[in-house]
Amino acid sequence: MTERPGGQSAPAYGDPLTAPFWEAAARRELIVQRCQTCGHYQFYPRPYCLACQSDTVAWVTTSGRGAVHSMTTVHMDIAPEFTPPYLVAIVELDEGPRLITNIVDGPCRIGDRVRVAWKDRDGMPPLPVFRPEGADG
Numbered sequence: 380m381t382e383r384p385g386g387q388s389a390p391a392y393g394d395p396l397t398a399p400f401w402e403a404a405a406r407r408e409l410i411v412q413r414c415q416t417c418g419h420y421q422f423y424p425r426p427y428c429l430a431c432q433s434d435t436v437a438w439v440t441t442s443g444r445g446a447v448h449s450m451t452t453v454h455m456d457i458a459p460e461f462t463p464p465y466l467v468a469i470v471e472l473d474e475g476p477r478l479i480t481n482i483v484d485g486p487c488r489i490g491d492r493v494r495v496a497w498k499d500r501d502g503m504p505p506l507p508v509f510r511p512e513g514a515d516g
């Protein structure tokens with residue numbers, strides 16, 4: 380169970396490999412795995428290091444900052460949580476891993492600096508999204 384502000388408990392979310400990510404998301408903390416043997420960062424989570432195959436991977440907190448590697452605007456209504464048009468992007472974190480996410484509070488261009496924000500969802504941990512650095516909020 381994850382303790383929420385105000386003392387409410389949330390049910391566990393994710394599987395044993397991904398649950399730490401969602402528990403951190405509930406605290407609005409963006410974490411990725413880092414190999415304790417060679418220092419390689421990786422996301423999404425895996426039981427071993429992609430660089431050296433060590434199983435000494437541990438979760439570490441990121442800066443929550445990065446740059447837009449690629450992005451597109453979705454104009455079709457395909458996901459109930461998102462109202463088109465919206466931006467889907469690949470953000471490269473300063474630590475190295477890339478993740479597929481949304482850009483909010485745009486406009487935004489490839490290469491722009493972004494920082495993590497959190498999209499609240501009913502009954503689920505908040506979703507990490509990104510906003511351009513310098514955007515309010």
Ligand SMILES: [Zn+2]
Pocket residue numbers: 414415416417418419428429430431432433
């Ligand atoms: Zn490694």
